[in-house]
Amino acid sequence: MSEIERLYAERIASGALREDPAQKAILPEFERIRAALAQPVKRGLFRRAPEPPKGLYLWGGVGRGKSMLMDLFVASLHGIPVRRVHFHAFMQEIHAGLHKARQANIEDALAPVAAEVARTVRLLAFDEMQITDITDAMLVGRLFESLFAGGVTVVTTSNRHPDELYKNGLNRQLFLPFIQLIKERMDVRELVSPNDHRQGRLQGMEVYFTPIGPASRAAVDSVWRDLTGGPAEPLTLVVNKREVVLPAFRNGVARATFYELCGKPLGPADYLAIAQAVRVLVLDDIPRLSRSNFNEAKRFVTLIDALYEAKVRLIASAAAVPDMLYVEGEGTFEFARTASRLMEMQGADWGADD
Numbered sequence: 285m286s287e288i289e290r291l292y293a294e295r296i297a298s299g300a301l302r303e304d305p306a307q308k309a310i311l312p313e314f315e316r317i318r319a320a321l322a323q324p325v326k327r328g329l330f331r332r333a334p335e336p337p338k339g340l341y342l343w344g345g346v347g348r349g350k351s352m353l354m355d356l357f358v359a360s361l362h363g364i365p366v367r368r369v370h371f372h373a374f375m376q377e378i379h380a381g382l383h384k385a386r387q388a389n390i391e392d393a394l395a396p397v398a399a400e401v402a403r404t405v406r407l408l409a410f411d412e413m414q415i416t417d418i419t420d421a422m423l424v425g426r427l428f429e430s431l432f433a434g435g436v437t438v439v440t441t442s443n444r445h446p447d448e449l450y451k452n453g454l455n456r457q458l459f460l461p462f463i464q465l466i467k468e469r470m471d472v473r474e475l476v477s478p479n480d481h482r483q484g485r486l487q488g489m490e491v492y493f494t495p496i497g498p499a500s501r502a503a504v505d506s507v508w509r510d511l512t513g514g515p516a517e518p519l520t521l522v523v524n525k526r527e528v529v530l531p532a533f534r535n536g537v538a539r540a541t542f543y544e545l546c547g548k549p550l551g552p553a554d555y556l557a558i559a560q561a562v563r564v565l566v567l568d569d570i571p572r573l574s575r576s577n578f579n580e581a582k583r584f585v586t587l588i589d590a591l592y593e594a595k596v597r598l599i600a601s602a603a604a605v606p607d608m609l610y611v612e613g614e615g616t617f618e619f620a621r622t623a624s625r626l627m628e629m630q631g632a633d634w635g636a637d638d
Contacts, residue, residue: 287360292342295356306477307349313340313473314357317437320362321406331358336406338437341413341466343445344475350441351411351535353475355514357439360410366407367370370533371440372484372561374410376520378427392425402434412536415450415459416560417522422455425462432469440469443591446472450495492630493601496569500601505597508566511537523557530558546583559594568600575613585622592625 285293287312295301320337342350358368369377378397387392400409408431431438442449446466450459466472479608489507493500512534519533527548533541538558545558545567558565572579591598602609605627610619 288314288356291356304477306475307318319358322442331587336435337438339470341440341470341472343442348475348477350475354409363541365405367405368409371410371413398430402407402436408438413440418454421450421453421459494605496601496603504601521561522555523554530552536563538562541568544568546580552586555590559590559596566599568601572603573610588625
């Protein structure tokens with residue numbers, strides 16, 4: 285039994301996971317990569333660095349266990365230099381490195397940035413590869429060519445088949461060589477499971493907690509721990525050259541306060557980017573809304589619309605039930621639609637067909 289199979293079996297035995305044949309079928313792919321990377325690297329003046337093993341592009345529907353499998357894979361590596369990072373966050377680091385290199389008047393700014401990544405890791409483990417920004421779309425081909433040439437193996441999860449990346453994007457024909465590169469340097473596997481494990485955890489679970497207080501905060505914390513299963517990191521999205529920060533993010537689940545998302549001057553494009561980047565949003569401390577915080581209320585309406593259309597699950601703590609959140613002041617009539625959506629989004633099977 286391989287190390288990742290042992291870790292998977294332990295999770296099953298402890299009750300933390302439910303056995304899924306589709307997940308088990310992917311484990312040998314991870315073990316193939318681990319075993320190749322575990323081979324000692326022979327060094328010497330005339331010895332070439334070994335060819336890195338072919339990576340893995342694991343795609344499939346939301347909640348099928350892709351990130352969980354990645355967790356087990358990274359835990360099985362034991363000393364192999366690896367970087368586990370959300371794809372959005374990684375690309376923001378690359379852009380920051382490019383900016384620094386250009387300020388230093390380096391002609392090919394990408395070369396030192398890619399070389400530094402290759403120097404520090406042998407494996408990049410990405411969560412949720414998706415390309416929505418034309419700047420990223422024009423960059424990833426050269427970036428990944430440089431990483432592969434530097435001996436880096438890439439393993440990534442995605443909700444989309446490679447052929448669906450950057451679909452209908454501007455100048456997509458220039459992006460197509462990157463799709464071919466993925467197919468050449470990574471095995472493309474679909475995690476085909478009838479089980480939506482995240483939906484299963486949410487079914488029957490309370491997702492809207494009121495009033496705000498110690499009890500509701502403790503309940504939301506419990507849901508957050510159950511859905512994320514580990515430490516979170518901030519996720520920075522760049523929208524029209526501005527940064528939108530989600531303070532905590534892991535495995536497709538983000539967490540922020542009402543003030544962090546609605547108390548700041550964010551707009552529809554920002555909320556659409558959030559809805560594209562996350563599958564579950566935990567939103568803390570929604571206050572009562574009125575003419576005194578009308579701008580915040582308008583942003584909240586826009587946020588809920590974006591989440592609703594994208595079928596993002598919402599976990600929230602609020603000062604009142606949805607139809608009592610906004611009871612006086614301009615906009616109460618319009619808010620009735622938002623209250624209705626908030627109640628619909630609490631349904632146990634809401635978003636299950638997404």
